[in-house]
Amino acid sequence: MKIAVLSGKGGTGKTLVSVNLAAASKESVYIDCDVEEPNGHLFFKPHNVSKKNISVKIPIADENLCNGCRKCVEFCKFNALAYINKKIIIFDEVCHSCGGCSLLCPEKAISEREKIIGEVQTGVSDNVTVITGILNTGEASGVPIIKSLLDNEEADKREYVFIDCPPGSACVVMESIKDADYCILVAEPTLFGVHNLNIVYELVKLFNKPFGAVLNKCLDGENPSEKFCMENNIKILGKIPFDNELGKINSNALILTRENEKYREMFSSLLKIVAKEVEYETAINS
Amino acid sequence: MKIAIPTDEGFMKSNVCISFGRTPYFLIYDTVKRDFVFLDNKAASSQGGAGIKAAQLLVDNEIDALITPRCGENAADVINAANIHMYKTINNSIDDNIEAYIEGKLSLLEEVHAGFHHHGGN
Numbered sequence: 001m002k003i004a005v006l007s008g009k010g011g012t013g014k015t016l017v018s019v020n021l022a023a024a025s026k027e028s029v030y031i032d033c034d035v036e037e038p039n040g041h042l043f044f045k046p047h048n049v050s051k052k053n054i055s056v057k058i059p060i061a062d063e064n065l066c067n068g069c070r071k072c073v074e075f076c077k078f079n080a081l082a083y084i085n086k087k088i089i090i091f092d093e094v095c096h097s098c099g100g101c102s103l104l105c106p107e108k109a110i111s112e113r114e115k116i117i118g119e120v121q122t123g124v125s126d127n128v129t130v131i132t133g134i135l136n137t138g139e140a141s142g143v144p145i146i147k148s149l150l151d152n153e154e155a156d157k158r159e160y161v162f163i164d165c166p167p168g169s170a171c172v173v174m175e176s177i178k179d180a181d182y183c184i185l186v187a188e189p190t191l192f193g194v195h196n197l198n199i200v201y202e203l204v205k206l207f208n209k210p211f212g213a214v215l216n217k218c219l220d221g222e223n224p225s226e227k228f229c230m231e232n233n234i235k236i237l238g239k240i241p242f243d244n245e246l247g248k249i250n251s252n253a254l255i256l257t258r259e260n261e262k263y264r265e266m267f268s269s270l271l272k273i274v275a276k277e278v279e280y281e282t283a284i285n286s
Numbered sequence: 287m288k289i290a291i292p293t294d295e296g297f298m299k300s301n302v303c304i305s306f307g308r309t310p311y312f313l314i315y316d317t318v319k320r321d322f323v324f325l326d327n328k329a330a331s332s333q334g335g336a337g338i339k340a341a342q343l344l345v346d347n348e349i350d351a352l353i354t355p356r357c358g359e360n361a362a363d364v365i366n367a368a369n370i371h372m373y374k375t376i377n378n379s380i381d382d383n384i385e386a387y388i389e390g391k392l393s394l395l396e397e398v399h400a401g402f403h404h405h406g407g408n
Binding site: 073076077078079080081082083084085087089091093094140 | 329332333334335336338339341342345360363364367368369
């Protein structure tokens with residue numbers, strides 16, 4: 001089963017939840033789709049790491065064939081092409097690799113070349129296969145890397161796949177949850193946290209994904225995110241306390257589940273609840 | 287000489303616009319004939335690459351010089367490829383900048399910024 005972990009903003013606990021659930025499973029795959037700043041590998045410290053370059057297609061123009069019709073310039077929604085002094089100028093960083101310009105060119109003056117935008121690293125950390133996507137700085141979109149991350153044979157073989165999503169609800173998040181069987185929304189106990197929770201709540205509803213929430217950084221007293229979940233009938237899968245010991249282990253880039261029996265039990269029971277939910281959802285939807 | 291200035295609104299008493307790529311209008315001013323026209327900047331609502339599209343618009347209008355408070359690097363590449371000189375505005379008055387250009391008092395815009403493509407968080 002593929003379980004995506006998401007939240008409306010960074011620092012809410014996506015990586016905490018997905019890393020620890022993966023570590024609490026008997027055998028699992030952890031996929032870091034937060035390609036702009038992947039940090040799951042800092043906890044797992046995987047070994048036997050293999051790397052694969054990910055590239056996209058960027059247009060190149062042959063000025064001898066170009067007749068200056070400008071169909072490509074007018075077509076490009078991202079304005080990645082200009083026609084100046086009878087020459088096509090291409091802005092690689094602006095190009096979103098849709099391929100439209102080369103398809104449209106009546107003179108076949110535009111062809112495509114490969115451009116490396118980042119890489120996928122695969123390694124092992126005990127019971128977890130760790131797959132990390134890295135987007136090079138300055139590139140337009142992480143979507144091609146996420147596509148490659150999720151199109152992974154290893155992931156289809158294991159019982160549990162945890163997808164650590166980028167923050168927010170943009171294209172990169174949609175791509176990350178597209179094939180997920182279940183979504184875990186991680187929320188903070190503040191009004192701002194409710195706002196962020198609502199962003200991903202709207203998204204998973206739009207995608208018709210079964211989902212539940214994990215309340216992170218819980219203190220005694222009022223929890224606006226908990227209130228939001230109850231008002232909207234969102235299943236609360238578990239609560240993670242706002243506690244010093246947990247914070248300390250986590251800030252030292254150690255995995256709670258592997259360091260401390262108390263936390264191992266906490267995440268094992270969360271895993272059981274999630275697995276039950278996924279099974280239930282799969283049963284009623286099949 | 288034909289010069290271009292990004293402006294907030296489409297009349298001469300308006301101000302110079304702080305943005306190049308997403309300015310609502312460009313004033314195209316002919317210093318010899320002393321006539322002018324305001325162009326709608328169609329690039330202003332672009333999802334991305336507004337500077338490139340705005341620069342293309344100016345090149346297509348065959349301007350000789352651009353007077354702007356600032357300019358991003360992609361737009362500057364287009365302007366430079368067309369051999370158009372770029373000058374820095376002295377204040378936000380359209381009239382002052384036209385007069386300063388005619389009197390040869392403007393200095394070239396040499397600082398080109400990397401763009402504000404990620405909400406200024408670059």
